[in-house]
Amino acid sequence: MSDNNEFLTDSHCHLDDEKWGGDIEPILLRAKEAGVGRIITVATRQGEEGALQTLKICKEHDWIRGVVGIHPHDAKIMTDEILAKLENIASSPEIVAVGETGLDFHYNYSPPEKQEPAFREMIRMARRLGKPLVIHSRESATRTLEILDEEKAWEAGGVMHCFSYDAQVARYIISKGFYVSFTGVITYPQAVKTREILASLPTEKILIETDAPYLAPVPYRGKRNEPSYVAIVAKAFAEIRKLSERDIMRITTTNAARLFRLPMFLNPQVAYVIRNSLYLNITNRCTLSCKFCPKRKDWMVKGHYLKLVGEPSFERVMEEVQKFDLSSFKEVVFCGFGEPTLRLQFLIEIAKKLREMSAKSIRLDTDGLANLVYGRDVTGEIAEVIDEVSVSLNAPDAKTYNSICPSRYGESAYEEVKNFILLSKEKFKRVTATVVGMPDIDVEKCRKIVQELGVEFRVREYNEVG
Ligand code: SF4
Structure with missing residues (x-):
């Protein structure tokens, strides 16, 4: 594995699927060549067979971890005996989540009256094992959310994979601590709504997946999908969010590691890259x-x-900066x-050196x-020594400012911020005043104040950092 989090994680595919023809090694090799450093494989074959095969794959590859459970399509086969066997397998350390489970009222391969009890059993199993859930939900959003609520599934944590609902559903499950996962569907020309939803959600709650061997992205649509194509999903995601592919790798790998409680690198960063800065x-x-x-x-x-262990020295900052080619960045911030x-x-001193x-x-x-x-x-x-300054105005008046950004200076701080902006205006090449688009902040009032100050204005997204 890499010595940082900048590798791809395919957070949902099916390596036990019969479509691979029994030999997954060439597929895994191609995945590695494409930069995939971690795969979460979800058992597809019914009952114990798929779960055992998934566990075997995980035991043979330490960079692959598994998910086992009863798919809504297979709910009709659920028995106490199968449940007991699955729970035994799911308790293995290589198995990191329970699923995929949920409701699928599109196909109804198992009748709804069988799907619901199976879903409830899977949630209870996840809570007993202290492992997150991988949710499959199609044309059943309301009932899925009701059952997740009733069974206190939020306590287990989880992800709704291959997300196909609206932004309201996404925001609700995110507010409950769940993640939302997107497939190669985001590359399909007609998937405008899905891309809009992806563009609107906090990046730290998003996973990417292939769902291989199904749902191949463009340009492989209609063909057999494979984990290496998660690179295509990452590229599409990067374009939608105007981030770099490296950003998406790092963000989604970190998110997946947090959800599935897998190792990740937590070295405090003194110098770090986002986009081209x-x-x-x-x-x-x-x-x-x-x-x-x-x-x-x-x-x-x-x-x-970014939690530093002590403040870095001049030498330390320079040592970190020199790891990069400064000429390749549009700016240092x-x-x-x-x-x-x-x-x-x-x-x-640092700016002079830069x-x-x-x-x-x-x-x-x-x-x-x-x-x-x-x-x-x-x-x-x-x-x-500095070309550009971005100042957090944060509020339309001193009282609001002091209530959301308290300091020992009280309400007098606000006028000082405005004064700092005015003093900066003539000295820097560019001055921007920013506000965080919080629900209670009158952004338009802030915009007018900034216009009067005569500098640029930018709204920073609430709950989105960097
Ligand atoms: S948002 Fe956080 S890091 Fe930024 S000034 Fe306020 S307290 Fe400090």
């Missing part, structure tokens, strides 16, 4: 204590872990999970409170 994380200290701050819940940003200007002199190293552009993401912290105007010093 190199970010520097030089402190985790903040002047503000923002109510919406993502680090209250999670130190991961787009698959990068002081950002991370903290306020960079709290290390003002350090920030200036200039010497011919960084194309240097940006500072800041709370705009540095003048208050230092008791003087520091915008000129910063502008000598």
